[in-house]
Amino acid sequence: MEATTTVSKKELATTRRKKGWNQKTLAPYLFLSPFFIVFLIFMVYPIIESLYLSFTSTQGTSSEWIGLENFKNILTDGLFWKSLSNVFIILLVQVPLMLILGTLLAVILNSKFLKAKALFRLMIFLPVLIDLVTYSIVFSIIFHEQYGIMNYLLGVLHIDPIQWFSDPFWSKVLIIIAVTWRWTGYNTIILLAGLSAVDDSLYESAEVDGASKFTQFFKITIPMLKPILLFCGILSTIGTIQLFTEPSLLTNGGPNNATNTPVMYLYQFGFQSFQFGYASAAAYIITIIVGIISFFQIKLSKGGEI
Incomplete structure (x- = not known):
């Protein structure tokens, strides 16, 4: 009788442990389930649905x-x-310029001799905090061909006014200026974080060996920042290919489609003509192009190896 009672107690304890283990x-997963449910509904389902469309x-x-058929029509358009x-023209100029x-700026902000670093960091990062629409409207006023302050200043210097909105070349330059102004500070802060992780002893050793600041920059700073530069380069490339707000509000894709972008192309068919199947195909083509470019960036830089 006692043996039976002992066995039943052991079985009860084992069952309780299993229940406790299962609950733990x-x-x-129960706490994470809201995220997964939202992720499946608003991320996975739209991707699958757009692929079908x-x-x-x-x-x-x-x-x-x-x-x-949609893919064929897009690739022959x-x-x-x-x-x-x-x-791609904007990307080849704007991304290297912004990274340089x-x-x-990151090197200057990381300098030991710079005072009020927090203030300068805030000033450089402020453009990122400004709404895309707001800053685009401000730029359209500044670069107005007749009444803008930019052409006024050029006139003071006896330079002919520039046709920022009606000339294909200068309209691209305007987009490059606007995008560079807004996103340089964002990349600066990321690069500054990478610089702060570089050991000061490397620079001290280089100074002892007689290396100049110029040599230190190209032999220490740039190699140590290579993974961060790769990260910023990929993000900037993706962002540039996805350009929409600036060319839409500043130049409306003109003149003569000189500043039209793939996302504007997608928008025209998806949200103006309501050709959702065609627009979905365009979105996947753009995604594939971004993936291929990012792959080659990683391969050419050897994965950001130092």
């Missing part, structure tokens, strides 16, 4: 399966390639 195991002729409420070439400025 399930608890984290890209193979259909969905326009408004009508839909028909057409296979790869001259306007799409025009928008892609526009954004960001690196130089």
Whole structure:
């Protein structure tokens, strides 16, 4: 009788331990479940749905399966390639320029001799805090061809007014200036964080060996920042390919589609013509292009190895 009681107590204790273990195991997943539910509904489902739409002729409420027809039409559309070439021209100038400025500003902000560093960091980062629409409108006023302060200052210097909005070349320059102004501070702060992790003993050893500041910059600073520069370069490339607000508000894609971008192209078909299938296919083509460029950036930089 006692033996039976002992066995039943052991079985009861084991059952309680299993129940407690199951509760402890399930608890984290129960707390995380709201995130996963929201993620599945608002991230995974739209991706799958848009992939399906890209193979259909969905326009408004009508839909028909057409296979790869949307992709074929996009890849043979001259306007799409025009928008892609526009954004690549902007990218090839703007991204290197922004990274160079960001690196130089980060080095200056990291200098031991600079006073009021917190104030200067805030001033450089402030453009990021300004709303995209607001700063685009301000830039359209500053660079107004007739009444803008920029052309007024050029006139003071006896330079002919620049056709910022009606000339294809200068309209691209305007977009480059606007995007560089807004995002340089963002990259500067990221690069500054990378600089703060560089051991000061490296610079001290270089000074003892007689290395100049110029040599230290190219032999220590740049190599140590290589992974951070790669990260900023990939983010900036993705952001530039996704340009929409600045060319939309400043130049409306003109003149003659000189500043039209792939996302503006997508927007025109998706939210103006309501050709959701065509727009979904365009979105996937843009995503593939971004992925290929990012892959080559990583390969060419050897993954940001120092």
